[in-house]
Amino acid sequence: MTAGAPALRTALRDAALSALVAFGLFVALIGLKLVPTDQGMTLQTRPWALAAIVVAVFVGRLALLGWRAWRPPGTAAPGRIAEGLTHAGRLVGPVFLLAALTLPLYGGRYMIDVGILVLTYVMLGWGLNIVVGLAGLLDLGYVAFYAVGAYSYALMAATFHLGFWTALPIAGLLAACWGVMLGFPVLRLRGDYLAIVTLAFGEIIRVVLINWTTLTGGPNGISDIPRPTLFGLRFVGSGDPDTFASFFHLEYSVTQRFVFLYYVILALALLTNWVSLRLRRLPLGRAWEALREDEIACRALGINVTITKLTAFAMGALFGGLAGAFFATRQGFVSPESFTFIESALVLSIVVLGGLGSQLGVALAALVMIGGSELFRDFDEYRMLIFGLALVIMMVLRPRGLIAGRTPSVALGKRREIAAELVAQGRG
Amino acid sequence: MTAPLLRLSGVTAYYGAIQALKGVDLEVHQGEIVTLIGANGAGKSTLMMTICGTPRARDGRIEYDGTDITRLPTHEIMRRGLAQAPEGRRIFPRMSVQENLLMGAHGRTGPHAAASAEEVFALFPRLKERLEQRGGTLSGGEQQMLAIGRALMSRPRLLLLDEPSLGLAPLVVRQIFGAIRDLNRATGLTVLLVEQNAYQALRLANRGYVLVNGAITMAGGGAELLARPEIRAAYLEGGH
Ligand SMILES: Nc1ncnc2c1ncn2[C@@H]1O[C@H](COP(=O)(O)OP(=O)(O)OP(=O)(O)O)[C@@H](O)[C@H]1O
Ligand SMILES: [Mg+2]
Numbered sequence: 001m002t003a004g005a006p007a008l009r010t011a012l013r014d015a016a017l018s019a020l021v022a023f024g025l026f027v028a029l030i031g032l033k034l035v036p037t038d039q040g041m042t043l044q045t046r047p048w049a050l051a052a053i054v055v056a057v058f059v060g061r062l063a064l065l066g067w068r069a070w071r072p073p074g075t076a077a078p079g080r081i082a083e084g085l086t087h088a089g090r091l092v093g094p095v096f097l098l099a100a101l102t103l104p105l106y107g108g109r110y111m112i113d114v115g116i117l118v119l120t121y122v123m124l125g126w127g128l129n130i131v132v133g134l135a136g137l138l139d140l141g142y143v144a145f146y147a148v149g150a151y152s153y154a155l156m157a158a159t160f161h162l163g164f165w166t167a168l169p170i171a172g173l174l175a176a177c178w179g180v181m182l183g184f185p186v187l188r189l190r191g192d193y194l195a196i197v198t199l200a201f202g203e204i205i206r207v208v209l210i211n212w213t214t215l216t217g218g219p220n221g222i223s224d225i226p227r228p229t230l231f232g233l234r235f236v237g238s239g240d241p242d243t244f245a246s247f248f249h250l251e252y253s254v255t256q257r258f259v260f261l262y263y264v265i266l267a268l269a270l271l272t273n274w275v276s277l278r279l280r281r282l283p284l285g286r287a288w289e290a291l292r293e294d295e296i297a298c299r300a301l302g303i304n305v306t307i308t309k310l311t312a313f314a315m316g317a318l319f320g321g322l323a324g325a326f327f328a329t330r331q332g333f334v335s336p337e338s339f340t341f342i343e344s345a346l347v348l349s350i351v352v353l354g355g356l357g358s359q360l361g362v363a364l365a366a367l368v369m370i371g372g373s374e375l376f377r378d379f380d381e382y383r384m385l386i387f388g389l390a391l392v393i394m395m396v397l398r399p400r401g402l403i404a405g406r407t408p409s410v411a412l413g414k415r416r417e418i419a420a421e422l423v424a425q426g427r428g
Numbered sequence: 429m430t431a432p433l434l435r436l437s438g439v440t441a442y443y444g445a446i447q448a449l450k451g452v453d454l455e456v457h458q459g460e461i462v463t464l465i466g467a468n469g470a471g472k473s474t475l476m477m478t479i480c481g482t483p484r485a486r487d488g489r490i491e492y493d494g495t496d497i498t499r500l501p502t503h504e505i506m507r508r509g510l511a512q513a514p515e516g517r518r519i520f521p522r523m524s525v526q527e528n529l530l531m532g533a534h535g536r537t538g539p540h541a542a543a544s545a546e547e548v549f550a551l552f553p554r555l556k557e558r559l560e561q562r563g564g565t566l567s568g569g570e571q572q573m574l575a576i577g578r579a580l581m582s583r584p585r586l587l588l589l590d591e592p593s594l595g596l597a598p599l600v601v602r603q604i605f606g607a608i609r610d611l612n613r614a615t616g617l618t619v620l621l622v623e624q625n626a627y628q629a630l631r632l633a634n635r636g637y638v639l640v641n642g643a644i645t646m647a648g649g650g651a652e653l654l655a656r657p658e659i660r661a662a663y664l665e666g667g668h
Contacts (some may be wrong), residue, residue: 065615238536283535290531292519297518299482301578302506408560 007069015061022057026050029385074084086309093360100266104259112258116265116330118370120323123269125350125362127319130276132348133357134285135312136292138195141202142347144182145175147209147339149324154222154334155215163345164228168325176314183313187306187428189210190295202344209336221335227257228264228329235260265326272319273359279315280409289357353394355401431494434479435460439488441471441478448474450642451488453535456586461612461619463629463650465663467640472622473515475639476590479620480512481505492586505533511584515591516620517575525555528563528574529567532581541581548577551607569600576604580611582647587611590622601625605632626663630654638663 031050034041103115124146131139152171162170186197209216216222227235233244235257244260245252279285287308290298298305325348330333350369354361369387376386394402432455441449449469456462466472478485481502490498499503506512511532520528533541552573558566563574572592579587582599589608592598593601605628611617623629630636630650638646638659646653653659 051650100449283537286527286531287535289523293520293522294518294521296482297514297520299502300477300480300506300514302503302511302534303531304501304503352562393629406522408527 005309011065011069018061019054019058023054026053034391045180057311073203079233089271092364096360096363104262109255112255112262114371114374116258116262118367118372119262119265119269120327120330121347121350121366121370122363123265123323123326124274124320124347125354125366125367126269126272126359127316127323128347128363129351129354129357129359130288130319131316132351133362134280134292135309136278137289137309137312138191138198139316140195140199140315140341140344140348142316142320143203143339143341143343144205145178145320146324146327146343147205147336148178148317149176149321150328150334150338151209151222151324152321153325154330154368157220157226157329158224160293161226163232164226164329168322171325172318172322174325176318178321179315179317180310181312182317187309199341199344202339202340202341206251206336206339209339218317219336221333221337223333225328225332225334227332228261229306230260239268261326261330265323268322268326272322275315275319276359284311285408287420349391353391353401355398355403357406358401358403361364361401361403430458430487432456432491433493434620435489435491436475436479437489437491439478439485439490441474441477441483441485443474448483449478449485449644452639452642452644454637454644455481456618456620458585458610458618459616460635461608461621461633462635463621463623463636464639465623465626465636467662468624470639471642472639473590474642476512476514476566476588476620476622479505479588480510506582509582509585510588511579511582511586511661512588513572513575513579513590513592516594517568517571519563519566519571521562523561523563524560525566525574527561528578529555529581532578543579544583548580551580551611552577552630569596569604570602572596572600573607576607584617586618586620588620589623591624592621593623593625593628601628605629608632626659627654628661 027050030053031046033044033045033046046388100115100119104112107115117285126143127145128139128142131137131142149171152174153167156167156170157164182198182201186194191199210219212218229235232242233247234240234242235244237243237245237252239246239252242246243252244256250256276285278288287303288297288311290301290303291305291308291312295305298308327338331338346369350365351362352367354363354365369390372390373387376382431578434454434456436452436454439449439452440447452475453476454462454464464472464475465474469613474483477483479490481497481500485498488498489496492505492508492510495508495510520531523531526545529545531535533544554570555573555577563571566574568591572594578593579589592604592608596604597660608619608621609632612619621629621633630653633650636648636650636653637644638653646659648656655662
């Protein structure tokens with residue numbers, strides 16, 4: 001090919017530039033390391049690690065460019081993957097559900113623990129998805145509702161000795177009330193302005209939690225939150241008749257409690273999913289989606305925009321609150337540290353990565369991000385780096401999220417299949 | 429004469445400190461097609477939206493079917509038999525054609541909505557072929573059909589149409605105007621039509637109003653307005 005030489009030259013230049021950028025990024029991050037010694041700290045240089053990364057970036061960039069150039073035209077890979085994922089969705093969903101339901105059978109204690117964590121974020125993702133994905137209201141302070149749920153539960157359980165199953169719905173409802181309270185002042189805001197106000201709201205809640213020492217214990221938080229019970233059966237090894245182990249004449253093991261917690265959060269997450277899916281088929285859910293698309297058109301069609309927005313905030317907050325209550329009972333301890341902006345950002349990135357509005361996408365994103373960062377726990381110092389890199393790669397490959405397609409929620413009479421490829425073409 | 433279906437008297441509307449409507453009087457009778465013409469920025473769209481309650485009329489009174497709707501919330505106004513296909517179509521781009529239509533049906537689904545949809549398809553067969561397609565991928569003309577169809581899903585008595593011909597080829601414009609006339613003849617639907625395309629609008633309409641800087645300056649029968657030299661000079665030069 002005659003065009004080969006110049007193309008190769010531009011590719012080489014491009015790769016060299018990438019390598020240079022990588023060098024600039026990593027020269028201090030990887031190339032230097034502070035090592036504690038007897039005299040204090042010394043700066044160690046790690047030229048080889050740095051060189052390896054720079055070379056990897058160079059080769060990787062070259063490979064990427066080569067792949068782009070040699071890929072036969074018309075096979076836009078991301079599009080293919082997208083369609084594949086959307087179609088496989090019908091199969092993947094049930095498979096994941098089955099895997100989740102049976103996890104305690106094949107997974108050890110560690111895996112169950114990770115499962116609980118992942119499911120908590122799946123639930124939070126689905127909850128926030130109602131607000132952001134369906135109603136299109138960008139909420140950067142979702143952690144506020146998580147915090148309200150957690151503290152409500154903690155206070156009710158530790159102070160008033162309410163049982164888990166009584167306190168759980170109350171905590172959810174309280175969070176929903178806060179959702180409405182946030183909703184009112186921001187009714188007229190959209191986009192960036194809404195994002196900033198919700199961000200502030202999240203911070204306000206956290207600051208109040210830190211400073212209202214008499215109620216919340218301030219930075220020390222609330223400890224000794226009672227563990228949940230199964231119809232009054234406790235998960236302890238005391239051998240009393242009201243413990244789970246002695247009631248069922250089992251050998252006591254800590255795993256029982258973990259398995260129980262696992263199924264509680266699985267049930268809560270599935271409830272969230274079920275409610276979201278139901279609502280999407282109801283006029284309210286359709287109104288949320290219409291609101292995301294065009295608020296003025298909604299008004300012109302006689303949709304009550306106020307109610308629509310408030311219910312979206314309330315529903316999102318409700319599930320955030322339930323997840324918070326679960327978090328409190330699982331940890332047995334809550335403190336403001338658990339409710340920083342990073343949590344909001346994490347949940348929001350799960351929703352965005354999953355493909356706004358897609359239930360399965362959100363679940364997959366939570367699995368990858370939370371499960372993945374658990375996997376990389378051993379590489380603690382690089383965790384955020386890998387995490388950031390994954391985000392960037394994802395956004396380059398699939399700018400609309402893992403599962404970007406959207407299936408219509410209602411049909412007039414029978415569904416017709418003719419226009420499937422037309423639907424797929426849509427750029428939302 | 430019977431009481432008008434829609435009556436505006438002395439209606440003013442503001443965007444902040446800017447007065448967009450300066451005391452508008454306008455009547456639309458049952459079964460009529462009334463058109464509102466005027467230059468860009470005259471306040472036509474504002475008038476249409478004010479009837480629906482956003483922005484709210486500051487002074488004056490808006491009556492629909494004999495009741496005062498001036499202070500009602502928008503969603504309640506729209507449930508009394510008015511429907512609007514707003515300026516710029518404003519269909520829901522990521523939702524399918526059927527979902528778009530259903531959004532116009534005031535939350536109703538099932539046989540009731542299906543029957544309304546059949547009526548829309550009779551008017552715009554093109555929509556029926558594209559039920560599952562995303563609204564945003566329709567052509568401009570199809571989107572306009574969808575916007576009108578969506579407004580018709582609630583079976584309104586009064587249809588407010590804001591520039592249905594915006595950006596469409598002459599042939600499609602004729603098709604859409606034809607559909608409006610058919611609807612009016614077949615079902616007695618009352619229409620208030622805002623148009624830049626003054627010639628066609630005035631030919632279609634029973635009566636017309638001319639809006640200049642937020643106030644009505646002229647009113648009369650469609651043919652009568654078409655014949656006026658000042659109308660010809662201001663809105664029809666350039667020929668059709
Ligand atoms: N949301 C708004 N905020 C402030 N001013 C507005 C707003 N909407 C319209 N206006 C102003 O009100 C006046 C009337 O606007 P309107 O949209 O009603 O005009 P129009 O007659 O529909 O024009 P066109 O034929 O171009 O659609 C214009 O001067 C416009 O700039
Ligand atoms: Mg206008």
